[in-house]
Amino acid sequence: MISKNYTPKRTVCKVTFSLPEEWANEKVAIAGDFNDWDTSADELEKKDGSWETTLRLKPENTYRFKYFVDGERWENDDDADEYEANEFGTEDSVLVIGE
Template identity: 45%
Template sequence: MAISKQYLKSRPVCKVTFTVPAEEAKKVAVVGDFNNWKANKESALKKLKNGNFKGTLELPKESTYEFKYIIDGSYVNEAEADGYKWNDYAGGENAVLEL
């Protein structure tokens, strides 16, 4: 798994690209407090020929977000997250993205 960040000079946003290796998966989405934890068309990652799922979101910079991936219905943390934060509602840790 990987996250890349591209800060735009023209606008106060960061293009965040999420890459998830999941050859056997049918669906992968990224959900978090930036999209009310909703898996939808905007949060779905596209499957590439190499078996990875990839997608880019534009998020306001100078913010911190909690997120997880949903891989075929299972919630999975990002191994290369900027950090982790305990969430009582989830009963576990969420990955943290700092922009």
Template identity: 40%
Template structure:
């Protein structure tokens, strides 16, 4: 897994690219408080090498909680997240990204 951050010089925006190797998966979405945990809001595209990848524009100087949703049924945290926070509702940790 990988998270790439690219800060824009002209706007307080960071382009965050999420990459998830999941060859056997049919779909991967990144969900978080930046898209109201909507699994359809940020679907990642499957590349020929089996990696799912997508870019999201997020406001700089913020922290966001997120997870990956694999095939609409299982959740996965990114090992390269900036940190982790317990989520009482999910009963599990969410990844944290700091911009």
């Protein structure tokens, strides 16, 4: 699940990414345009039966991303706004943040 919440002045969008606990055994990281695809920059925390993290992103942008699960496989988000082909012959999840 992806939820978007804007700050009062709409200068930041707090995006919460949440995945079911069974998605991973050990860890889940989110990598994308917002962190230069760094698989160690933004890890999801395991809590209350799910994996979750909240990122602060700039509005009026589109971000490509994927989850890196258990240090061995890439997964898309079923709740992404869109999907776009990448140079590896697969697709990336796309997050669209309006104004």
